[in-house]
Amino acid sequence: MSDSKAPIPPLLLVGCGRMGQAMLAGWNKDGLAPSWIVDPETELPKASQHRIARSAGDVPATFQPAAVILAIKPQVAEQAMRALSARIGNAVVLSIMAGRTLSGLREALPNAGGLVRAMPNTPAAIGRGVSVAVADRNTSASHRALCDRLLRAAGTVEWVEDEAQLDAVTAVSGSGPAYVFLLAELLEKAAMTQGLPPSLARTLARETVAGAGALLAAWPDQDAATLRRNVTSPNGTTQAALEVLMREENWPDATEKAIDAATRRSRELAS
Ligand SMILES: NC(=O)c1ccc[n+]([C@@H]2O[C@H](COP(=O)([O-])OP(=O)(O)OC[C@H]3O[C@@H](n4cnc5c(N)ncnc54)[C@H](OP(=O)(O)O)[C@@H]3O)[C@@H](O)[C@H]2O)c1
Numbered sequence: 001m002s003d004s005k006a007p008i009p010p011l012l013l014v015g016c017g018r019m020g021q022a023m024l025a026g027w028n029k030d031g032l033a034p035s036w037i038v039d040p041e042t043e044l045p046k047a048s049q050h051r052i053a054r055s056a057g058d059v060p061a062t063f064q065p066a067a068v069i070l071a072i073k074p075q076v077a078e079q080a081m082r083a084l085s086a087r088i089g090n091a092v093v094l095s096i097m098a099g100r101t102l103s104g105l106r107e108a109l110p111n112a113g114g115l116v117r118a119m120p121n122t123p124a125a126i127g128r129g130v131s132v133a134v135a136d137r138n139t140s141a142s143h144r145a146l147c148d149r150l151l152r153a154a155g156t157v158e159w160v161e162d163e164a165q166l167d168a169v170t171a172v173s174g175s176g177p178a179y180v181f182l183l184a185e186l187l188e189k190a191a192m193t194q195g196l197p198p199s200l201a202r203t204l205a206r207e208t209v210a211g212a213g214a215l216l217a218a219w220p221d222q223d224a225a226t227l228r229r230n231v232t233s234p235n236g237t238t239q240a241a242l243e244v245l246m247r248e249e250n251w252p253d254a255t256e257k258a259i260d261a262a263t264r265r266s267r268e269l270a271s
């Protein structure tokens with residue numbers, strides 16, 4: 001979508017916590033031009049070519065970023081966006097804040113050159129996230145391409161045209177890593193119930209979840225159901241477990257209900 005060989009133009013990153021730092025690390029690897037970062041506490045390494053400001057008002061008015069990335073918690077967004085609204089110039093605003101809609105962002109930042117809302121997830125910390133993005137109507141193709149490149153530094157990127165789909169996206173991939181961590185927790189607990197020592201139970205649970213995830217990533221042409229069937233011998237141990245898990249009232253029903261609850265909660269929280 002964009003020329004990934006060219007350096008990334010100067011950015012204004014607002015909020016350098018878990019997500020902001022993960023994305024910044026990816027952009028630095030990709031050749032980010034000297035940029036400004038706004039965060040009340042984060043420190044940059046001494047050798048960094050970027051500058052840090054404790055609030056948006058401290059960024060020099062002469063600094064013209066190509067994109068402003070909002071990686072702050074939604075609860076502090078109003079104050080931060082007020083401080084930013086006069087400084088955005090023609091930049092595109094890329095917000096990764098959960099629940100902040102394009103219309104709410106446009107209201108707070110009426111002069112933004114373009115607006116993109118994205119939902120990443122925590123594996124972004126190791127460049128293995130998946131983000132889903134949606135742009136408002138006033139966003140140019142070049143602004144969209146820049147945001148695509150910025151998000152790609154944290155992993156896979158998908159675009160949707162219908163913003164309403166971001167509620168289900170939030171439920172599936174935004175919150176999804178927590179469900180996988182829960183699976184690792186439950187496997188570890190069940191292993192101990194069967195008498196395995198805690199450290200072995202932990203290693204088996206973690207490595208099984210991580211290894212199965214790595215197989216899904218390594219073999220994209222094989223769907224999950226095929227991989228599952230391939231390890232299920234007739235009347236074997238896996239089948240004995242799957243007959244319990246796949247009973248309609250067990251995993252299938254719990255998963256549908258969980259994703260439905262998260263999607264509804266995402267709709268309730270939107271502003
Ligand atoms: N983590 C996820 O899995 C995930 C997934 C999808 C989307 N998101 C979204 O990503 C955003 C950031 O999440 P996160 O997990 O990275 O949160 P985080 O670790 O709390 O990072 C937010 C950072 O913003 C700083 N900050 C607070 N007020 C600020 C202000 N006025 N101006 C500039 N910086 C300010 C915070 O500093 P202090 O700590 O000193 O307050 C903190 O360093 C959230 O909106 C969240 O909805 C997160």
